[in-house]
Amino acid sequence: MQRRLIEVRGIVQGVGFRPHVYSLARRMGLGGFVQNRLGAVRIEVEGELASLDRFCAELEQHPPALARIESVSCQQRMPIGEYEFSIVTSAAAGNGQALVTPDLAVCPECVAELFDPTNRRYRYPFTSCAHCGPRLTIVTGAPYDRSRTTMASFALCPQCQAEYDDPGNRRFHAQTTACAECGPRLTLYGARGEPLAADDPLATFAAALRQGKLGAIKGLGGYHLCCDASNAQAVEELRSRKHRDEKPFAIMVANAAAAAAFCEVNPQEHESLLSPCAPIVLLRRRATSKGTVADAIAPGNPFLGVMLPYTPLHHLLLEAMSPVPLVMTSGNRADEPIAYRDDEALLRLADIADLFLTHDRQIHVRCDDSVTRIVTGRELPVRRSRGLAPAPIRLPLSCPRPILAVGGQLKGAFALGSGSQAILSHHLGDLDQLEAYRAFERDMTLYQQLFGIEPQIIAHDLHPDYASTRYAEATDLQQVPVQHHHAHLASCMAEHSLSEPVIGVIFDGAGLGTDGAVWGGEFLVGDYRGFQRAAHLRYVAMPGSEQAAKEPWRMAASHLLDAGRDLECLKLVAWPAGLRTVTTMIERKMNAPLTSSMGRLFDAVAAIAGIRANSSYEGQAAIELEWQAMRATDRAYAWEVAKASAAASWIIDTRPMIREVAQDVARGVASTVIARRFHSTVVEWIADVCTRIRTATGLAEVVLSGGVFMNALLTSESVERLTEQGFTVFTQRTVPANDGGLSLGQLMIAAQSQGK
Ligand code: ZN
Ligand code: ZN
Numbered sequence: 001m002q003r004r005l006i007e008v009r010g011i012v013q014g015v016g017f018r019p020h021v022y023s024l025a026r027r028m029g030l031g032g033f034v035q036n037r038l039g040a041v042r043i044e045v046e047g048e049l050a051s052l053d054r055f056c057a058e059l060e061q062h063p064p065a066l067a068r069i070e071s072v073s074c075q076q077r078m079p080i081g082e083y084e085f086s087i088v089t090s091a092a093a094g095n096g097q098a099l100v101t102p103d104l105a106v107c108p109e110c111v112a113e114l115f116d117p118t119n120r121r122y123r124y125p126f127t128s129c130a131h132c133g134p135r136l137t138i139v140t141g142a143p144y145d146r147s148r149t150t151m152a153s154f155a156l157c158p159q160c161q162a163e164y165d166d167p168g169n170r171r172f173h174a175q176t177t178a179c180a181e182c183g184p185r186l187t188l189y190g191a192r193g194e195p196l197a198a199d200d201p202l203a204t205f206a207a208a209l210r211q212g213k214l215g216a217i218k219g220l221g222g223y224h225l226c227c228d229a230s231n232a233q234a235v236e237e238l239r240s241r242k243h244r245d246e247k248p249f250a251i252m253v254a255n256a257a258a259a260a261a262f263c264e265v266n267p268q269e270h271e272s273l274l275s276p277c278a279p280i281v282l283l284r285r286r287a288t289s290k291g292t293v294a295d296a297i298a299p300g301n302p303f304l305g306v307m308l309p310y311t312p313l314h315h316l317l318l319e320a321m322s323p324v325p326l327v328m329t330s331g332n333r334a335d336e337p338i339a340y341r342d343d344e345a346l347l348r349l350a351d352i353a354d355l356f357l358t359h360d361r362q363i364h365v366r367c368d369d370s371v372t373r374i375v376t377g378r379e380l381p382v383r384r385s386r387g388l389a390p391a392p393i394r395l396p397l398s399c400p401r402p403i404l405a406v407g408g409q410l411k412g413a414f415a416l417g418s419g420s421q422a423i424l425s426h427h428l429g430d431l432d433q434l435e436a437y438r439a440f441e442r443d444m445t446l447y448q449q450l451f452g453i454e455p456q457i458i459a460h461d462l463h464p465d466y467a468s469t470r471y472a473e474a475t476d477l478q479q480v481p482v483q484h485h486h487a488h489l490a491s492c493m494a495e496h497s498l499s500e501p502v503i504g505v506i507f508d509g510a511g512l513g514t515d516g517a518v519w520g521g522e523f524l525v526g527d528y529r530g531f532q533r534a535a536h537l538r539y540v541a542m543p544g545s546e547q548a549a550k551e552p553w554r555m556a557a558s559h560l561l562d563a564g565r566d567l568e569c570l571k572l573v574a575w576p577a578g579l580r581t582v583t584t585m586i587e588r589k590m591n592a593p594l595t596s597s598m599g600r601l602f603d604a605v606a607a608i609a610g611i612r613a614n615s616s617y618e619g620q621a622a623i624e625l626e627w628q629a630m631r632a633t634d635r636a637y638a639w640e641v642a643k644a645s646a647a648a649s650w651i652i653d654t655r656p657m658i659r660e661v662a663q664d665v666a667r668g669v670a671s672t673v674i675a676r677r678f679h680s681t682v683v684e685w686i687a688d689v690c691t692r693i694r695t696a697t698g699l700a701e702v703v704l705s706g707g708v709f710m711n712a713l714l715t716s717e718s719v720e721r722l723t724e725q726g727f728t729v730f731t732q733r734t735v736p737a738n739d740g741g742l743s744l745g746q747l748m749i750a751a752q753s754q755g756k
């Protein structure tokens with residue numbers, strides 16, 4: 001007789017792993033137990049040597065379908081004469097370590113039952129099993145079991161209970177299981193929140209959408225606003241009621257084949273659409289698709305955000321709408337956080353939705369859809385949220401003490417670190433919104449409970465006015481301030497388990513630098529310990545500070561004046577009335593901090609080229625500049641790189657380029673060509689400066705991070721160019737390159753600072 005302690009890491013929780021281990025151990029006649037731990041499944045098995053070996057081999061070679069095993073460790077233990085095998089439940093474990101997993105899209109077996117007239121869950125919109133269903137969004141406390149979820153109020157009927165207790169059943173210990181007898185039910189409300197009597201609320205709702213009405217539907221992490229995506233009038237109406245002028249809407253289609261009808265879908269994108277996370281995937285629109293999707297969904301956009309149904313309710317709704325796709329956009333007005341409580345949704349969305357399809361399973365944690373895109377074979381996450389948070393991320397070094405990293409201001413997401421694991425939160429939105437800030441505070445407390453992590457150290461941005469910084473400074477935890485772009489660099493390093501110094505090309509909109517200026521076009525050399533600023537864009541004024549991000553024409557004025565161009569005679573952009581004030585601000589250095597921001601340079605060029613003078617959502621000018629560039633080919637503009645002394649940073653002089661852009665505009669060169677030449681120029685800067693840094697330091701590993709690298713064209717060409725030059729290039733693939741991934745980097749820097 002022998003006994004082994006086995007730890008399995010990877011995606012092993014909430015995917016039916018424990019029942020799988022249970023039945024395997026029973027088949028092999030082994031005793032022991034299986035238990036969920038932080039980031040791992042722990043198994044102890046006891047029996048004869050041959051059976052133990054067979055057990056281990058089976059476990060590694062044939063895991064459950066949704067599981068992804070990263071590593072298996074095995075140690076000998078003293079046998080204790082255990083003959084029975086059991087699943088140690090979270091309650092019995094009693095250590096607060098039973099884990100909450102991300103919400104999982106309804107699994108194929110549950111979908112099959114949903115459409116099987118002989119099944120007792122036929123057309124039941126809340127079916128789920130141990131492999132699928134809501135998780136994070138319904139959890140109210142730790143450890144994770146039904147009594148600490150919003151399913152607590154639904155007592156299991158005898159049939160559901162029998163399945164729950166049967167280790168051979170797919171619903172064994174499925175905390176979310178339910179049926180039409182005992183589970184949540186649909187209800188329908190009108191625009192003024194009045195209950196509408198309907199025998200079949202879903203059919204009534206679908207019929208209204210088919211007539212062009214706007215609906216609100218309760219999903220996993222919040223309410224969506226929806227309408228018939230092929231009905232141009234309905235889509236326009238949704239835009240005007242939601243006060244969302246141009247920002248693209250996502251759509252939901254019945255299946256991958258439907259997506260392929262109007263978008264190009266490569267195998268990687270296909271896999272992403274069908275993954276248990278079921279994110280919104282940005283797909284390239286087909287030139288030939290016609291009629292199926294209204295133009296107003298994503299005006300002028302060569303991409304479309306597409307997702308597949310991820311709850312049984314969605315499947316039923318898409319079936320009822322077939323073959324029409326639905327607009328599915330977050331249930332909010334303009335930039336507010338998504339509505340998730342029923343009373344709140346009815347109130348906040350009353351002026352937008354004509355009717356509400358809702359139900360009595362409460363959402364406890366608001367969670368937006370995740371968004372991703374695939375760029376030349378690499379995943380480039382845009383938003384890591386539903387279906388991904390709170391899956392643990394393995395760290396390349398261990399946190400000596402538990403750490404909380406609070407992130408930045410925009411695209412809030414915090415991270416908790418303990419041992420060599422980090423838990424990165426779902427997307428919380430922009431913390432200047434009071435609602436978002438409240439969720440930030442509340443969900444941090446919840447995560448600490450769920451994962452049993454009590455932080456002793458708090459890492460935050462240098463910016464004193466970020467809500468997250470103010471939160472950190474008000475705690476009595478030990479504080480570790482982290483420079484914004486250093487955190488971006490560390491975030492990308494952490495994902496790739498790098499620990500030696502690298503070159504970090506960090507391009508974003510804004511982050512406070514150590515010299516008090518607004519940084520954002522940075523070449524850093526460093527690691528978790530620290531960094532040097534090897535190069536950056538030439539400083540220019542940012543008139544009106546944050547207002548400049550919303551009004552790209554301000555940066556156009558600033559860069560043109562810096563390059564010695566006369567604004568009045570050039571008439572390059574439709575200058576708004578405020579031009580004279582802005583010119584004065586720049587000249588007198590009033591409310592015009594210096595910036596090296598790459599994001600603002602994109603804005604400036606977009607405005608000078610006549611593409612966009614004002615942005616209606618974050619990054620719009622830069623995004624449209626990218627679209628323009630995709631339609632042309634041409635050479636780079638002129639530039640100069642220089643440094644004041646051997647010890648100083650290299651400065652990329654933007655003036656020669658700005659002068660050439662202005663000249664192109666004056667000569668009537670197409671904006672597509674200007675956009676293309678600008679992108680090529682930025683790629684050349686990266687290659688040029690990285691080569692200089694390599695010559696000086698011998699470093700040849702480059703990480704690319706910061707929100708500007710959400711630009712697929714820039715990212716793919718930079719990777720290609722640097723690889724040609726012999727560099728090894730790393731891009732973010734697990735957490736976003738934008739500020740949504742910031743907290744992971746802050747965490748690593750804090751962990752390193754404590755580890756000496
Ligand atoms: Zn299922
Ligand atoms: Zn039941």
Ligand code: FE
Nearest residue numbers: 508511707739
């Ligand atoms: Fe940033």
